Amino acid sequence: MNCGALPLHHPADGPPPLPGEEFARAAATLAGLTGLLFGWTPDTFWAATPAELAALVDAAAGERPAPVDLAGLMEMFPDG
Template sequence: MSERFAEAAVRLAGIAGLWFGWSPDAFWRATPAELAAVAKAAGGDAGTAPPDSGTLARLMEAFPDG
């Protein structure tokens, strides 16, 4: 295993643990397709249009910053 691969794998395992709650064992048992599917689901649908100004205004009113 090259050092470059090892560093990337450790970083990706850490991200999977932080974002998805995966244990190291779950990460190493997952296929690349499974990891990609979970990452896509966590990121939402990239094909969805961004919210319009009315939606943003309602969200800002419902969830003020301060």
Template sequence: MRKPLHHAAHGPPPRDKLGEEFAATAARLAGVAGAVLGWTPDAFWRATPAELEAVVRALCGDASDPAPPDRATIARLMEAFPDG
């Protein structure tokens, strides 16, 4: 018989680094989904990662890496926002 990974009488299992990273990322994404998409926490947790990705792609476009600005764009930005 296999020994259980954690015995309930000893309290909750310790959180590992991966679990902490997941929790932090999930909290950040839930906040973004609420602020930008108007999703409730329940809607966020019921959505699959693929559904969240589809909504974000629909809002942001399909390009994952936008092209860097060209020289003309950089020149316009430098003129509009001089450092001096």
């Protein structure tokens, strides 16, 4: 999901958007998609961090996080 790739404004499209309009449009689209795909309410969407949304999208796409190196972590943090 490439949320940052909004199309560039073309003069033939009329006046450029006002500051914040592109963000508002992108946020409304994402809020709607999270509702449809994940059952999120608007409150859940606005309370979520970008990292939480990204983790959910990655999980839905079947991407797996790197395995945890438990032995390495125990060596780095021997006090537990």
